[in-house]
Amino acid sequence: MAMSRALQLSREDLLRAYRQMRTIREFEERVHAEFATGEIPGFVHLYAGEEASAVGVCMHLTDKDAIASTHRGHGHCIAKGCDVHGMMAEIYGRKSGLCAGKGGSMHIADVSKGMLGANGIVGGGAPLACGAALAAKTLKTGGVAVAFGGDGASNQGTTAESMNLATVWKLPVIFVLEDNGYAESTASGWSVGGDAIKRAEGFGIPGVRVDGHDFFAVHDAAGEAIERTRSGGGPSFLHLKLNRYYGHFEGDGQAYRRDGEVARLRAEIDTLDRFRRRVTEAKLLEENDLAGVDREVLALIEDSVRTAKSAAAPKSADLLTDVYLSY
Numbered sequence: 001m002a003m004s005r006a007l008q009l010s011r012e013d014l015l016r017a018y019r020q021m022r023t024i025r026e027f028e029e030r031v032h033a034e035f036a037t038g039e040i041p042g043f044v045h046l047y048a049g050e051e052a053s054a055v056g057v058c059m060h061l062t063d064k065d066a067i068a069s070t071h072r073g074h075g076h077c078i079a080k081g082c083d084v085h086g087m088m089a090e091i092y093g094r095k096s097g098l099c100a101g102k103g104g105s106m107h108i109a110d111v112s113k114g115m116l117g118a119n120g121i122v123g124g125g126a127p128l129a130c131g132a133a134l135a136a137k138t139l140k141t142g143g144v145a146v147a148f149g150g151d152g153a154s155n156q157g158t159t160a161e162s163m164n165l166a167t168v169w170k171l172p173v174i175f176v177l178e179d180n181g182y183a184e185s186t187a188s189g190w191s192v193g194g195d196a197i198k199r200a201e202g203f204g205i206p207g208v209r210v211d212g213h214d215f216f217a218v219h220d221a222a223g224e225a226i227e228r229t230r231s232g233g234g235p236s237f238l239h240l241k242l243n244r245y246y247g248h249f250e251g252d253g254q255a256y257r258r259d260g261e262v263a264r265l266r267a268e269i270d271t272l273d274r275f276r277r278r279v280t281e282a283k284l285l286e287e288n289d290l291a292g293v294d295r296e297v298l299a300l301i302e303d304s305v306r307t308a309k310s311a312a313a314p315k316s317a318d319l320l321t322d323v324y325l326s327y
């Protein structure tokens with residue numbers, strides 16, 4: 001195997017990557033536990049297992065770059081730099097949340113960080129990213145936009161239309177397909193026809209397929225794609241094969257999954273374990289460094305839940321703010 005460029009990252013960057021992936025994992029494990037108590041309103045879709053995608057891609061971006069996310073958006077938010085306390089408060093529907101408690105899990109956004117929002121519309125991210133990319137191109141900001149979307153989203157017309165427009169307008173946009181094998185309970189092996197890379201190539205967009213559990217593979221492939229797109233090469237496509245560790249949504253009985261499927265995934269191809277093994281074997285980081293990050297992250301998540309629970313809910317008068325019409 002060729003030497004991964006990501007293995008040449010500085011110690012600081014490796015720690016940052018691990019911290020972000022660990023933060024996403026702990027955030028989701030905790031939301032899973034808290035949702036079961038009934039205190040979190042609305043619908044929640046967890047990103048645990050897919051951490052290397054958000055982090056491997058977003059490490060190449062800055063605040064001038066935009067991302068459009070999905071209904072499974074917590075990981076994208078964290079990787080793009082959204083405040084974890086603000087996110088947790090948002091999920092609890094509190095006024096101190098990133099969107100004043102009006103968005104919840106599926107609409108967390110922080111435009112100042114280039115995080116255009118989680119999105120309840122499957123396939124809704126690709127057109128938004130094209131808009132952001134068109135703005136970046138027109139205003140010559142040097143920014144790019146990334147559209148995350150699942151295997152289910154890849155079958156939506158919006159995805160195809162966006163890919164066509166991206167080519168026609170030569171937009172600085174990168175389409176990232178997070179193929180976790182299912183759209184709700186429908187297996188992608190059954191529902192996605194043909195080959196995703198060839199679909200993209202059909203629109204003139206070069207694509208690469210990598211193991212989405214391998215941070216190093218994702219970081220390398222995303223780095224090349226983003227560099228190519230940023231320097232005027234036009235849109236790029238990444239097909240990441242990965243898995244989700246929880247159900248489609250919290251409360252999903254998952255009768256469509258094989259017995260022991262998730263336990264096997266967690267035991268054999270856990271993204272964080274793999275990262276840990278790789279960096280310690282290569283003597284880039286020590287167990288101690290990683291354990292220190294684990295402790296910090298646990299404390300952060302604990303504090304975010306504690307403050308979210310005790311924060312105030314929006315008042316009824318808040319219903320009339322943040323809307324287009326004033327009353």
Ligand SMILES: Cc1ncc(C[n+]2csc(CCOP(=O)(O)OP(=O)(O)O)c2C)c(N)n1
Pocket residue numbers: 070071072120121122123149150151152153154180182183184248
């Ligand atoms: C336009 C639209 N159609 C259907 C739905 C209902 N729905 C919500 S999530 C989902 C599956 C999405 O699958 P995928 O894109 O693979 O993302 P994943 O949940 O696997 O991350 C569907 C069909 C929706 N939210 N929006």
Ligand SMILES: [Mg+2]
Pocket residue numbers: 150151152178179180181182183184
């Ligand atoms: Mg899917």
